[in-house]
Amino acid sequence: MFMPPTATRALLLDLNNFARFPTLPVGIIAASLRRSGIEVQVLSPLAVGMNGIPRPGRARPWGYWSERLAWWSATTANSAVRKARRRIRRFSAEGGAGAGTSSLIASFELALKESPDVVLISSYLMYHDLVGELVESARLAGCPVLLGGPAFHEHETRAAWLKSPGVSAIYAGECDTNVSEMVLELAAGKGMTPRAGLTVAGGADGGIAPPLHDLEASPFPDYADFPWDSYPNRIVSMLTARGCGWGRCTFCSDVVTINGRGFRSRSSSHVLEELRHHYDQHQVRLFCFSDLKLNSDLTVWRALHTSMREVVPGAKWTCAIHVGSRPDEGLSLQDLKAARAAGLVRITTGLESGSPDLLDSMKKGTRPERVREFLSNAKEAGITTRLTLFTGYPGEDASHLAETASFLEDCQNLVDRVHLSRLSIRMATPLLASLKKEDPADHGFSVAYIDPVSDEIAHTNNATQARSYRKGIARLLRVTHRINRRPLADFAAELEGAM
Ligand code: B12
Ligand code: SF4
Structure with missing residues (x-):
């Protein structure tokens, strides 16, 4: 060297x-x-x-009303309100x-x-x-x-x-x-x-480097320089792979970023060695797996179940998974019980919508009934769950919102946290490419501006102005608030807000 x-x-x-x-x-x-x-x-x-x-944790008592206000100010036809909101958001986003x-x-x-x-x-x-x-x-x-x-x-x-x-x-x-x-x-x-x-600077554009394939050539991250005393507890973030084993969702900006392109995984032994390294260096037992979909590589996923607590005694961890349509997604009751025994206490998954039709147009590769089955298995295994959903996908109307609200109402005792947001359109996504090709008059949905400096893309969606749509949003926010008001189980609380 x-x-x-x-x-x-x-x-x-x-x-x-x-x-x-x-x-x-x-x-x-x-x-x-x-x-x-x-x-x-x-x-x-x-x-x-x-x-x-900050990442949101348990909802405040007034959370339902503040969410309604946030939703209204983001979607109102009044452009002055939308502009003021953007300014406030930009200010607070800067930390x-x-x-x-x-x-x-x-x-x-x-x-x-x-x-x-x-x-x-x-x-x-x-x-x-x-x-x-x-x-x-x-x-x-x-x-x-x-x-x-x-x-x-x-x-x-x-x-x-x-x-x-x-x-x-x-x-x-x-x-x-x-x-x-x-x-x-x-x-x-x-x-x-x-x-x-x-x-x-001053030279020709160098494009994007090809994805890094030999992930084991990368050193283990050195976390010695971070302000450990400023964190509420000692958590280390881990990546067993880069990219997502599914990788097809039209709106997904994660799989078009520098590190998210193409799925690449490390060997189980290399991952376990890194876990042990952080435990030795920083005495951490809490881990947040930042993989986009930790059940992409089932060999690594199951190696964590069998060996996590051998390398880090008393480990607790959280991760995101995708409930896809492979015959084996590694999410059976038996798998989840093994994961719980290995310290997995929180799982996040993206359902996005309760409407099978919308899920198809998003190419989400999941079905509401499979997500319901997963939530029920996770509950039985003793793992807390977090579900992400968003509203405002092109073509969504009040009937789709009603499907999502019904799904959540049915599952409200199976899920511990819901992150409900509005559609964000990002550069380089298949969704943006298709919107650029379409005539906005076809479905009342149009891109207002694209700011490449910040990747902020504003759009208008006429569907959100309908009375029935607004009622659907209120119903969704109500059930979301009911779920998020509950305290998280003590055994998982250390990892609340980590993802
Ligand atoms: C894990 C994750 C989180 C975690 C942890 C965040 C953290 N700071 O550690 C959580 C869930 C908490 C989170 C929160 C948020 N996140 Co986040 N997150 C990610 C995710 C999924 C992976 C990040 C990661 O660890 N990548 C792995 C490393 C290895 O890759 P990398 O960061 O790209 O770094 C490589 C190269 O880029 C390059 N590189 C990076 N820096 C530098 C510097 C130099 C000098 C050089 C030469 C090279 C170089 O080399 C690195 C090593 O390979 C990405 C999605 C993605 N695919 O990137 C989004 C992402 C980074 N998050 C994003 C955002 C917006 C947020 C939030 C603001 C969301 C919100 N509104 O709350 C918050 C902000 C929190 C914060 N301030 O950190 C955006 C950033 C978009 C942007 N326009 O910049 C991303 C890209 C998602 C997206 N597609 O929109 N996030
Ligand atoms: S499963 Fe998740 S990470 Fe993978 S492409 Fe879809 S939204 Fe993106």
């Missing part, structure tokens, strides 16, 4: 800022740089007073902004005084304006900046972000095994070797 003669120093800024556990990609980058002998300072916004975005942001900028400037050779920023797109301020400070300090993150997969996004004069280059790819080379080249100041995924 190439070792630099004198250690290169990198300042790594984590703008994925989450309030519950250390950030996985930032841990990977830190480990990868250290493996090459590069010194790394990780700057976590949470450590310097910038709030992470509570205000004081938190200025203390982050101050800490960043302080870190620049230590003269790092390179700044690396891992960012979600909502932090564009903040990144603009940070890179300007780096530019004034004469320090090159390499930018990356999960959502730089579109040419327009990269072009817009490269307009900030302090950004030296954007890498649109999984950088697990090549980040050190890029850092050393930037530090040497002799220009960067062209590579797939790399766009240098």
